[in-house]
Amino acid sequence: MASEPIFPRDRVTIVGVLNLTPDSFSDGGRYVRRGDDGALDLAAAVRAAHALVESGADVIDLGGESTRPGAAEVPAGVEIERTRPVIEALTGRIGVPISIDTRKAEVAAAALAAGARVVNDVSGLGHEPRLADVAAEGGATLVLGHMRGVPETMQRAPHYDDVLREVAAELEAAVEVAHAAGVPDEHLVVDPGLGFGKRLEDNLALLAHAGWLRERLGLPVLVGPSRKSFLGALTGDPVEARELATVAACAVAAFAGADAVRVHDPAGARRAAAVGRAARDARRKELT
Numbered sequence: 001m002a003s004e005p006i007f008p009r010d011r012v013t014i015v016g017v018l019n020l021t022p023d024s025f026s027d028g029g030r031y032v033r034r035g036d037d038g039a040l041d042l043a044a045a046v047r048a049a050h051a052l053v054e055s056g057a058d059v060i061d062l063g064g065e066s067t068r069p070g071a072a073e074v075p076a077g078v079e080i081e082r083t084r085p086v087i088e089a090l091t092g093r094i095g096v097p098i099s100i101d102t103r104k105a106e107v108a109a110a111a112l113a114a115g116a117r118v119v120n121d122v123s124g125l126g127h128e129p130r131l132a133d134v135a136a137e138g139g140a141t142l143v144l145g146h147m148r149g150v151p152e153t154m155q156r157a158p159h160y161d162d163v164l165r166e167v168a169a170e171l172e173a174a175v176e177v178a179h180a181a182g183v184p185d186e187h188l189v190v191d192p193g194l195g196f197g198k199r200l201e202d203n204l205a206l207l208a209h210a211g212w213l214r215e216r217l218g219l220p221v222l223v224g225p226s227r228k229s230f231l232g233a234l235t236g237d238p239v240e241a242r243e244l245a246t247v248a249a250c251a252v253a254a255f256a257g258a259d260a261v262r263v264h265d266p267a268g269a270r271r272a273a274a275v276g277r278a279a280r281d282a283r284r285k286e287l288t
């Protein structure tokens with residue numbers, strides 16, 4: 001019997017974020033100390049993962065490198081030191097699949113060996129195409145994110161003539177690389193990469209047209225609006241006060257056709273996604 005997909009098409013999957021970094025833009029430094037020793041607080045990280053599941057996460061996405069605008073790259077060994085102990089502590093005990101948020105094949109391989117089942121690559125194989133081989137060999141689900149440039153410089157004057165078609169075409173190219181490496185469609189998810197080399201209007205168009213992207217690529221679509229600066233630009237809220245705007249963005253994403261949302265706080269997102277998806281399903285086709 002084929003195993004259940006991690007990202008089924010009949011409901012919105014909630015991906016809970018746990019950043020094991022000193023410098024992530026909204027939750028950095030909670031489980032890995034800032035400063036020279038950079039020690040991991042394993043017990044606190046494990047508790048936080050369980051709290052994410054209790055508040056509604058279907059998948060836990062662990063990251064050992066910040067990819068916020070301006071962030072510098074972290075060596076693979078450091079990402080592995082931050083993430084592997086937590087994956088080992090959660091695998092077989094937490095009851096939901098573990099995802100590794102990384103652009104690096106070596107980090108993905110270590111995470112899959114420790115028990116992770118999803119590889120979330122915000123660079124859509126742009127950073128290390130051989131990450132697709134690691135995902136294929138490990139039988140992992142691969143999330144392909146769209147990013148223009150690299151985190152350090154991606155928000156310096158991003159420009160698109162037709163953001164939807166350009167992002168779709170670039171994601172299609174990434175899907176081809178994944179296919180060539182042997183990753184089947186059943187193990188692929190695409191993500192338009194909100195905030196990754198995008199202007200406010202680009203983020204909004206991609207959010208509003210998640211369903212169009214889903215139809216065009218024939219794959220589940222994940223979006224990650226959580227606490228991002230485009231929400232701050234719309235509401236005036238600082239990063240620590242963007243939860244309500246995040247919840248609203250999740251309702252919009254689900255109504256627009258997204259299959260999954262990646263959030264720091266699943267409680268509101270889960271409810272917003274349920275309402276958004278139900279309203280989408282209730283739309284009368286003959287009126288459109």
Ligand code: HH2
Nearest residue numbers: 019024025065066067068145191194224
């Ligand atoms: N956004 C971030 C990180 N990973 N993965 C996917 N698939 N989609 C996203 O939109 C996405 C992502 C950035 O957010 P966060 O993890 O909160 O911050 P940081 O990169 O500073 O750790």
